[in-house]
Amino acid sequence: MNVVWGGLGGGRIEVICGPMFSGKSEELIRRLRRAIIARQRVQVFKPVVDNRYADDEVVSHSDTRLSATQAATAAAILQATHPRTEVVGIDEAQFFDCGLVDVCEQLAARGARVVVAGLDLDWRGRPFAPIPDLLAVAESVTKSQAVCMVCGAAASFSQKISGTTDTVEIGSAERYEARCRRHFEPEESRQLELSRARAAVLRVPVREEDATTAQG
Numbered sequence: 001m002n003v004v005w006g007g008l009g010g011g012r013i014e015v016i017c018g019p020m021f022s023g024k025s026e027e028l029i030r031r032l033r034r035a036i037i038a039r040q041r042v043q044v045f046k047p048v049v050d051n052r053y054a055d056d057e058v059v060s061h062s063d064t065r066l067s068a069t070q071a072a073t074a075a076a077i078l079q080a081t082h083p084r085t086e087v088v089g090i091d092e093a094q095f096f097d098c099g100l101v102d103v104c105e106q107l108a109a110r111g112a113r114v115v116v117a118g119l120d121l122d123w124r125g126r127p128f129a130p131i132p133d134l135l136a137v138a139e140s141v142t143k144s145q146a147v148c149m150v151c152g153a154a155a156s157f158s159q160k161i162s163g164t165t166d167t168v169e170i171g172s173a174e175r176y177e178a179r180c181r182r183h184f185e186p187e188e189s190r191q192l193e194l195s196r197a198r199a200a201v202l203r204v205p206v207r208e209e210d211a212t213t214a215q216g
């Protein structure tokens, strides 16, 4: 790790993860507002790609807002962070490149409290880089849950309900909804993978309907 600053102490990385609509942005805004009330120097960043509600604000689905600076890359966050900044907030962190892990570690090494919010899983139900690596290096991890739109149970998955098969496709309630494990329906190739894993553990044949749908 290439640490440029160091020795200040007190730095830490906090990650808030979970599916869409689970309150990650609300929780990020809540923590940052408290830091502002405590008169700490706070800077907030969001990726350029996320322009759903505003370019210069972090906005939650319940419409809480906080001013933010757009950053095109993880390196741009480091460059734009003032050396005296005490708290750095980053929303929609899954849209940044893998350099984000090193950037957060560098900021923490120079004494900053880094609060990062992002999706831990993509709509296929697979770990969404760079969040998994951030979870590993963080001092604190909060995994939030939403409400399943089918049954009302606690939801940890983001179900794509319209749009393309691209991993990154910006959208809100028109494109995604929160689902629990029971009602999350992964795409067919993932269903086949899960069915194979289940078959290997239970020593039963792969479910025929999974194999046929996956072949088209």
Ligand code: ADP
Residues within 6 Å of the ligand: 018, 019, 020, 021, 022, 023, 024, 025, 026, 027, 059, 060, 061, 062, 145, 146, 147, 148, 149, 178
């Ligand atoms: P995230 O950043 O995790 O996508 P937000 O903080 O933007 O979540 O939004 C959380 C808010 O979204 C909730 O307080 C609630 O008002 C609203 N909401 C809409 N759909 C759901 C849902 N299925 N489960 C929970 N909250 C929901």
Ligand code: MG
Residues within 6 Å of the ligand: 024, 025, 026, 059, 060, 091, 092
């Ligand atoms: Mg959010």
